[in-house]
Amino acid sequence: MSRIIGIDLGTTNSCVAVLDDRGQPTILAAADGERTTPSWVSFSPTGQATVGTRARRQGVTNASSTVFGAKRLIGRKVNADDVSWFARLAPFRIVAAPNGDAWVRVNGVPISPQEIGAHILRRLRQIAEEALGEPVTRAVVTVPAYFDDAQRQATRDAGQIAGLDIVRILNEPTAAALAYGAHRVKEGRRVIAVFDLGGGTFDISIMSVDNGIFEVLATGGDTALGGEDWDRRFLERLVDEIFDQHRVDLTAIPMAMSRLREACEEAKKALSVAQNTTIALPFLANDHNGAPINYELTISRERVEQLTQDLLDRLEAPCTRALADAGLGAGDVEEVLLVGGMTRWPAVQRVVERIYGKKPSKGANPDEVVACGAAAYAGILTGEADYAALLDVTPHDIGIRVGDSGFATVLPRNSMLPVRARRIFATSNDNQKFVSIELFQGESQDVSKNRKLGQITLDDLPPGPAGSVRVELVITVDVESLLSVVARELRTGRQTTVTIRPSGGLSQREIVEIITRRREESTTGGEGDVVSGRVRVTTREHMISTPEPDEPEPGKP
Ligand code: AMP
Numbered sequence: 253m254s255r256i257i258g259i260d261l262g263t264t265n266s267c268v269a270v271l272d273d274r275g276q277p278t279i280l281a282a283a284d285g286e287r288t289t290p291s292w293v294s295f296s297p298t299g300q301a302t303v304g305t306r307a308r309r310q311g312v313t314n315a316s317s318t319v320f321g322a323k324r325l326i327g328r329k330v331n332a333d334d335v336s337w338f339a340r341l342a343p344f345r346i347v348a349a350p351n352g353d354a355w356v357r358v359n360g361v362p363i364s365p366q367e368i369g370a371h372i373l374r375r376l377r378q379i380a381e382e383a384l385g386e387p388v389t390r391a392v393v394t395v396p397a398y399f400d401d402a403q404r405q406a407t408r409d410a411g412q413i414a415g416l417d418i419v420r421i422l423n424e425p426t427a428a429a430l431a432y433g434a435h436r437v438k439e440g441r442r443v444i445a446v447f448d449l450g451g452g453t454f455d456i457s458i459m460s461v462d463n464g465i466f467e468v469l470a471t472g473g474d475t476a477l478g479g480e481d482w483d484r485r486f487l488e489r490l491v492d493e494i495f496d497q498h499r500v501d502l503t504a505i506p507m508a509m510s511r512l513r514e515a516c517e518e519a520k521k522a523l524s525v526a527q528n529t530t531i532a533l534p535f536l537a538n539d540h541n542g543a544p545i546n547y548e549l550t551i552s553r554e555r556v557e558q559l560t561q562d563l564l565d566r567l568e569a570p571c572t573r574a575l576a577d578a579g580l581g582a583g584d585v586e587e588v589l590l591v592g593g594m595t596r597w598p599a600v601q602r603v604v605e606r607i608y609g610k611k612p613s614k615g616a617n618p619d620e621v622v623a624c625g626a627a628a629y630a631g632i633l634t635g636e637a638d639y640a641a642l643l644d645v646t647p648h649d650i651g652i653r654v655g656d657s658g659f660a661t662v663l664p665r666n667s668m669l670p671v672r673a674r675r676i677f678a679t680s681n682d683n684q685k686f687v688s689i690e691l692f693q694g695e696s697q698d699v700s701k702n703r704k705l706g707q708i709t710l711d712d713l714p715p716g717p718a719g720s721v722r723v724e725l726v727i728t729v730d731v732e733s734l735l736s737v738v739a740r741e742l743r744t745g746r747q748t749t750v751t752i753r754p755s756g757g758l759s760q761r762e763i764v765e766i767i768t769r770r771r772e773e774s775t776t777g778g779e780g781d782v783v784s785g786r787v788r789v790t791t792r793e794h795m796i797s798t799p800e801p802d803e804p805e806p807g808k809p
Pocket residue numbers: 262264265288449450451452478479480517520521522524591592593594595596597618619
């Protein structure tokens with residue numbers, strides 16, 4: 253049995269870790285020493301993919317063929333609000349797949365975000381194999397707590413395309429809590445906040461941890477706020493100043509913009525520990541007389557803080573809303589965990605301290621903590637780690653259509669997995685021949701706003717007046733979020749069973765086609781930084797469910 257690696261598949265950066273021989277999570281670095289990999293994939297005109305820092309650099313000269321932020325698209329419809337927002341901003345094309353899913357179009361070829369994700373996963377797998385010196389085929393991969401089944405399944409599909417068996421999908425805040433050891437400190441129920449400010453997104457999760465059971469009580473955030481906004485604000489100011497001094501518009505010189513953007517990010521990082529820093533960029537561009545502009549600037553942390561105060565102000569509202577959604581006050585939060593590189597910025601830490609009235613926990617590396625948590629979880633699965641049991645919950649309500657447009661919850665969100673619920677329905681017509689029950693996931697009372705999971709039909713019902721024939725519906729969700737539904741007519745015992753595999757948007761046939769195509773491409777020329785993967789189809793264990801007490805309820809499916 254090969255080891256199971258832990259992967260943080262991030263919006264801006266990704267990271268891979270494994271448990272070392274002492275049972276401690278350890279980051280696996282690339283051969284060049286990089287501990288995180290930018291989640292960027294750049295395509296050459298012939299379709300060869302490059303992943304990571306090299307791809308990000310190509311974003312300057314090859315912007316329309318360089319894809320970033322694919323995690324914002326995975327398992328999503330193109331007409332979702334934040335997808336349209338991202339499509340307006342992104343320098344590459346975002347298009348609708350035939351089923352309405354958000355894909356990208358590069359060099360005229362439509363590509364699913366699952367395939368983009370697979371390139372990143374394949375690169376991380378390669379990093380892990382080189383660092384460990386052994387083949388790697390299995391991984392635990394983290395996703396945001398608010399990802400629905402389609403987004404989770406699409407992430408699994410990316411794994412399958414990359415030749416990685418994703419043995420478990422883990423919520424990012426749960427991974428962070430595991431890596432911080434938040435579950436061990438005390439027995440009994442504790443409330444923690446996981447404050448995650450990365451490069452492109454801000455996520456806040458309020459969780460309870462009770463003897464190894466992690467429950468996400470509420471999530472919130474801002475999908476359009478991250479460290480890159482700080483860099484952009486800083487960059488815009490310097491571009492204005494250079495224009496005032498030299499009358500040169502750097503925005504028309506991509507290479508100069510790229511150097512300046514990198515310098516701004518580096519300066520921001522330096523200023524998170526020092527009060528002042530210097531940016532020096534010789535030969536940044538030429539002025540109107542053809543003389544080189546040798547740019548140099550000494551800047552203080554205070555000045556960058558002033559420039560970005562409004563960004564900081566946007567952090568508070570999602571935190572208070574998440575607390576309110578969880579029905580808690582700031583005083584109920586015992587510990588605040590920091591995730592995401594931007595939480596190193598001292599002003600961000602001050603805001604966190606003001607909101608929660610306590611200093612956030614230090615001691616974990618915020619860029620790496622989620623991958624470390626995934627590795628710790630992998631250790632639980634293989635029995636290498638002695639952590640407490642770790643259970644997950646359903647992220648959204650699961651229920652059925654009632655009447656034309658109503659939604660009745662059968663399994664409320666945050667039900668601990670595995671879980672089972674029963675409902676009994678009576679026929680609504682005399683001599684009704686069949687019942688057909690549609691299952692949905694979501695929180696809206698209007699069923700059309702929720703995501704359809706599937707449908708179960710039981711026919712050949714025995715004849716009888718309306719209300720006399722009763723059908724029992726049993727819904728089970730296992731630890732893998734695999735949903736199975738049984739509909740049984742109570743008098744005859746006739747039943748039908750449906751197992752609903754969440755769909756990430758790609759069919760098995762499409763996934764196999766992508767794998768075959770990539771295999772052919774890699775044998776005819778390789779793909780830059782990525783290796784082609786050996787294919788293993790994800791297998792799922794089935795858990796025995798704990799039935800809940802019968803709960804007969806008349807209803808009309
Ligand atoms: P992540 O998505 O978690 O990798 O976070 C990346 C973001 O964190 C980028 O915007 C980085 O510029 C930012 N970041 C990383 N290190 C630091 C630091 N020392 N100070 C401020 N921001 C940082």
